[in-house]
Amino acid sequence: MGYLERIRRDYPISLHSVGTSLGSHLPLDRDHLGALKGLVDRFEPGIVSEHLSWSHGREWYTHDLLPLRYTEDALNKVVEHVDQVQEALQRKILIENPSTYLQFRDSEMTEQAFLVEAARRSGAGLLLDINNVYVSCCNHDWDIEAYLSAIPANLVGEIHLAGHTVQAMSRGTLRLDDHGSAVCDEVWKLYKNCIETLGPVPTLIERDSNIPEFAELLGESIIADQVLTAACSKYEVAV
């Protein structure tokens, strides 16, 4: 925490939450929300975000980000929980699109429609994880262009990039978000296209495991910087 305070003195930071379980049918955990509020008050991050997922049952926690059935009742629950988080933190949050590996038969709308509607109804923004868009679209044979074009530019407050692995199934393959490999070429291409459309948006490259040499990490961040700098000159934003 000491390091984080020193970093915060010199840089804006983005606080990325994984534990509020926005999509759970169960009520939000008030103690957890209080602890999150403590962090937000202490570090005053520029951005606070959380995932579109759920992570626990009645008696125990999975610590994973589990997929939602995209129905109206799930949407109401997510909006109610985002409202409560924003009320508790006294600020707007961003909701991140997940990587998913299965779909529910009775989903009533697309993931992108669900996300956009959740943001509109709650007043939240979106954290667009382009690797997750790519992973989920490949896994479910969704149209990537249709997904991305459904996301209004004014909702996107942050972008995430990451790597993934490809696993063979009995039929076809499944892409697994792993935060442990390099950003793939297809995701870089989508990122460049997105930034051309959206303008410069704060971007984070996620890497939690299998950390490479610093030069490799720096190399990826330089590519993202170049894309953002090009967009800044196009949009005449001071770098």
Add this chain to the structure above:
Amino acid sequence: MKSLSNLQQAFCDLLRTSDPPPRDLMDELLDDGTALERFNVYRNNFIVLNGDALADMYPTVKRLIGDEAFRSLANLYVRKHPPATRTLLRSSGSRIYRVK
């Protein structure tokens, strides 16, 4: 179609087992012939990420019994005693102590 609460509770409870999921859960999933493999990704994630957390918390035990034995024990342990707190770092300490 299960209610939101029944669906999530069933999904969550079935992550803990390695038994074939019951028909009524599989009926909730879109199935192109790979639904079980897809569900098993979540089962595997649950075991691996919580097992990794145990490995980080108990490096000495892991060193003493070896990676493979630790992983087997961690799998059994995580299924029997799934995390009871929302914070991964505090997950399993007290129970491990009792096992000792």
